[in-house]
Amino acid sequence: TTFTTPSSWRLQKHLREAVKAGCEYAIVEVTSHALDQNRVWGVDFDVAVITNVTREHLDYHKTIEEYAKIKERLFKMVSKNPKGISVVNLGMDKPDVFLNYEVKEKYGYGIKVQSSKFKVQSDSLKLKIVEAESIKLDIHNSQFTIHNSQFTLNLPGEFNVENALAATCVGLSQGISLEKISEALAKIKGIPGRMERIENNKGIEIIVDYAVTPDSLEKLYDYINQMRSSSHPTPASRDLPSGRGGRIIAVFGACGERDRGKRPIMGKIVGKAADYVFVTNEDPYNEDPQQIINEVFAGVVTPPPTSPLYQGGEDKGGLKTEGINAFRILDRHEAIKKALEMARAGDIVVVTGKGAEETMAIGAERIPWNDPKVIREVLGELEK
Incomplete structure (x- = not known):
């Protein structure tokens, strides 16, 4: 497909084939275009993840405010699922907008400085915070800890640490231990075309x-x-x-x-x-x-x-x-x-x-x- 998120019929076809093949999880990258054009209509998402909202696709959405509103639709969809889970980058601009949607579980992630201001609100927001500490970066990899568990990524850059935190939140929400998540992330040797x-x-x-x-x-x-x-x-x-x-x-x-x-x-x-x-x-x-x-x-x-x-x-x-x-x-x-x-x-x-x-x-x-x-x-x- 030439689209990041396939058309609705193609997406449903892929998901049906995945179920028939015995797959238990499907990870779908959902673009703002796909949300606006109802390409994911009928998909009952269990988890919604937002990594950031920055200037992009303004030729289509005209303003960044409109772009952000379209992104919210995914969280509105998940809030209708009784088992819905949301994962939000606490370092992004206005994360509260996405955290305000009522779901069964909320996860917020970030490096220590980003997440500290949310700790005082974590109880009222019913928010589980996953933060990276003791971060060490070099040209080849990244090292950090999450709740005293050591993580090593074969991917450099603080932005990759944040991406790993998002993946960790999803793993934790599915009952996977930090140790297993750390082992899995360490096996990634690199992503073609990404650093x-x-x-x-x-x-x-x-x-x-x-x-x-x-x-x-x-x-x-x-x-x-x-x-x-x-x-x-x-x-x-x-x-x-x-x-x-x-x-x-x-x-x-x-x-x-x-x-x-x-x-x-x-x-x-x-x-x-x-x-x-x-x-x-x-x-x-x-x-x-x-x-x-x-x-x-x-x-x-x-x-x-x-x-x-x-x-x-x-x-x-x-x-x-x-x-x-x-x-x-x-x-x-x-x-x-x-x-x-x-x-x-x-x-x-x-x-x-x-x-x-x-x-x-x-x-x-x-x-x-x-x-x-x-x-x-x-x-x-x-x-x-």
Whole structure:
């Protein structure tokens, strides 16, 4: 299916086949589009999980408030189930909206700072809090404790700790022990296209990630900059103001026929976080790919005072200069090649927007494309 959540008849068909095959649990990713278009009508959900509500799909929903209201429908559905369970990220904006739906059990998760303010309300909210403490992060994995039980993830980043907490809440709600949950999470060796590291002989870190929203890009680059600042100086860091860690070289773009307003915002986030930026093609669909690139690039560079992006002070966009540390390259293969050619030992090359996807949408066509595969091909070419 080309949809994250299949059509109602296809979803029901899959669920029926799963029951016939002896499956006891079905995990369904429910999008706001699916809720608004009644694709999950007739599905009697037992558990509803909300990880966050950030700027996304505003081309469809128009406002983030409307987007959040649509998300609430899933919790309204679960509240009608006598055995309904809700799982809410306590670190998100306005978690109370989702916690206010009456269900049999409520779980709230977060890191200690996020969840502490809810502890005083936990009794009145009938809320079970699952929080991560003693968090240790590095470029390869994450370690933390939940109620004194040790957890190790082969997935880096605080956002992956939060995702693991959501999964832990669901497991606990189904009677699975923390020990069993910890063992299961430790077996995950990586998720294709999600903070995926590409091995190479150049001594550089190459990361492929699906990040396609301002929030996901911000979290990704916050993590990468934390890792860089904690690393030892390298030869590649000599031209950085901090003198610590390697340079961050970004390759990214934006999808066509989606929320245009987020394009310069994404450009600004990456422009500020990375040392060098290559803006390139990324699923243009029926839009002009160069126009999409230009709209993203407007946020990467320092805008002129006449631009609506110019806000004065330190908040002037990505503060990059075209031709020096910011580049527009229409051909995604060429953009990746230029970034890898630029990289020196100790640098971090980050390629976002496609993740593990196998095609690129150009007009009505789906062209074979896979970022990790292309990166490996380019590395092979550079080694010759």
